[in-house]
Amino acid sequence: MAELKDAHQDLVACTHCDALSPKPKLAPGHKAICSRCDNVLLVYKKDSINRTLAIATAGLVFFVPAMTLPIIGVGLVGLYNEASLVECIQDLVANDFPVMALCTFLFTIAIPFVRLFTAFVVTVSIKLGMYTPGLLQFFRSYHTLDKWVMLNVFLLGVIISMYKITDLAELSVGLGLLAFTGYLICSTFISVTFDPHYVWDKLEYELARTNR
Structure with missing residues (x-):
């Protein structure tokens, strides 16, 4: 159960199409885009x-x-x-x-x-x-x-x-x-x-x- 929880913490869900993607490590000012629908997944604000x-x-x-x-x-x-x-x-x-x-x-x-x-x-x-x-x-x-x-x-x-x-x-x-x-x-x-x-x-x- 703990391993499953840790695995889920490394994923991010798209708020537009619900696709699960590996959670990226972003630099300040960068953003991650969903590979399925091009919706913004994460934004690392400065x-x-x-x-x-x-x-x-x-x-x-x-x-x-x-x-x-x-x-x-x-x-x-x-x-x-x-x-x-x-x-x-x-x-x-x-x-x-x-x-x-x-x-x-x-x-x-x-x-x-x-x-x-x-x-x-x-x-x-x-x-x-x-x-x-x-x-x-x-x-x-x-x-x-x-x-x-x-x-x-x-x-x-x-x-x-x-x-x-x-x-x-x-x-x-x-x-x-x-x-x-x-x-x-x-x-x-x-x-x-x-x-x-x-x-x-x-x-x-x-x-x-x-x-x-």
Whole structure:
């Protein structure tokens, strides 16, 4: 059974056609292509841990101002109002839209934050050599949440709303929108720099060595 498990660890499955191929040893910046369908099997990203840690740290710095500072201000007939993302969610609840408020909270605050925080904790743990069985379980949450981040959808909705009312009212861009844009950029670039294959291999190797 142990030999069969070790054999499977030397294989990689294509996510497109399910073909099994020997797991290649790649140099940084190189990628492996499936021999059957030409789909990308593995990509060895350059300096993944340091780059991901830097971007995750910047994203967490942007998080608080992005959530609490005003996003846009609207002025009309002498009245002016501005609101942050948190205040928008509070207004949805106050106006009897609890489901919309919950979805906005989950997809623009909770899930993106947990995803960024997971990337931060995993990369810091690898750099410091702190490997625990719980870290492997914690890393699985990154894969679970990766497809549920919708910051770009929210930003697109804000831009469309601003475009529609620009002729009807006086608009001003708040610091919250700038911070939210930075937060979105960091969240997007995490997917570019983070190398889950390397992290899986690193965690499994270190945990197996610790348990010997």
